Amino acid sequence: MFIQDDNISKTKQAILNSALILFVDKGYFNTSIPDLVKHSGVSTGSIYHGFGDKESIAETLMQSLLTQVENEQKQILATYASSWDRFYGLCKWMFYTAETYPQIMQFILNARHKEFLPDALPICSAKPFVILRDVISQGMEQGNLKKMDVMVAAASSYGGVLRIIQLGLDGLLEHPLNHYLDDITKTCWSSISVDKQTD
Amino acid sequence: MFIQDDNISKTKQAILNSALILFVDKGYFNTSIPDLVKHSGVSTGSIYHGFGDKESIAETLMQSLLTQVENEQKQILATYASSWDRFYGLCKWMFYTAETYPQIMQFILNARHKEFLPDALPICSAKPFVILRDVISQGMEQGNLKKMDVMVAAASSYGGVLRIIQLGLDGLLEHPLNHYLDDITKTCWSSISVDKQTD
């Protein structure tokens, strides 16, 4: 179970969990309501009673996952104070999630939201991505990072990390994702840090 | 006109060009054959005569764009020899393409190929992405780059570059993409280069 939220009825949770699995596996448009009925065990009537239409299932799913991610991130921020510790903590959590719940990562990173949620903003303007950038801004203000455009710094640091997560999800890495965590975070961080790291 | 290939009839080229625009704008599944008819001015019959089915349009489009990209890359490799020059040249070309033909970049980077081309390999195993990685391998063999896992090095270097291209395509950057080229390439390269760069 990916979605567990007391504000959402058990029936709706079952639908959302099936939706996550099927949307990631087959894609949103290749997943029909009958597919969801079969996978979730919930009837057509209940699905439409709970969500109104198909698009709203994807919308609720996205919202729910982003909120979940945001909460996990806040816990990490509350645990660590320095910008490196926060950066590493956030990356470690992303690696862990990608390995343990690949569907969640795939859906957030990969899903062509614009196709089925035409009014949604690009995923990079969602809160969890803003939190990632804020950690970089913080490091720059405190003088631990080179002064540069925040977008450039954020892209340099998280770009490599997210890229290797994607490679892992696509099954193109030799080792399990976790094997790369320390190397990629150190390498990416070194590109924006004022401390020149030695190997 | 994005697709210009003497091996492909004018009619098919018109369809492919409309397909690129509509697939990127509305998405593959939100683009119907009637949409393609209206946009391209080619009739349903000719579309099916030329391609057999809808999926094959996307397949041909992808193939055609990847070949085009590969050829441009080969020209760059033929012009420059050192790994930095090649890296910079390839990145510069990607920036230029993303600004001049955003649809091409969007389709290659963004399209959820797995959804409509179920048999396609992940995009990162396509030739143009292999060429990007090869430049990194070359730099490592010649001793210009730190010895590290090639995937880690490739992700660190291109990850940031591709990320900022994505941010640009999503309209989240203050300045035009080109403004960031030198900063991001230098920053990303510094993370894997043996020469510590100073600002």
Next chain:
DNA sequence: GTCTATAGTACGATAGAC
């Protein structure tokens, strides 16, 4: 709130004239 049955529609694909 949950279910089954079905309405309505828009699509992918084909047939067949020119």
Next chain:
DNA sequence: GTCTATCGTACTATAGAC
């Protein structure tokens, strides 16, 4: 090789009993 007209289907969404 190009076109118009149309078929068959599978889907989203609704109606209405329990």
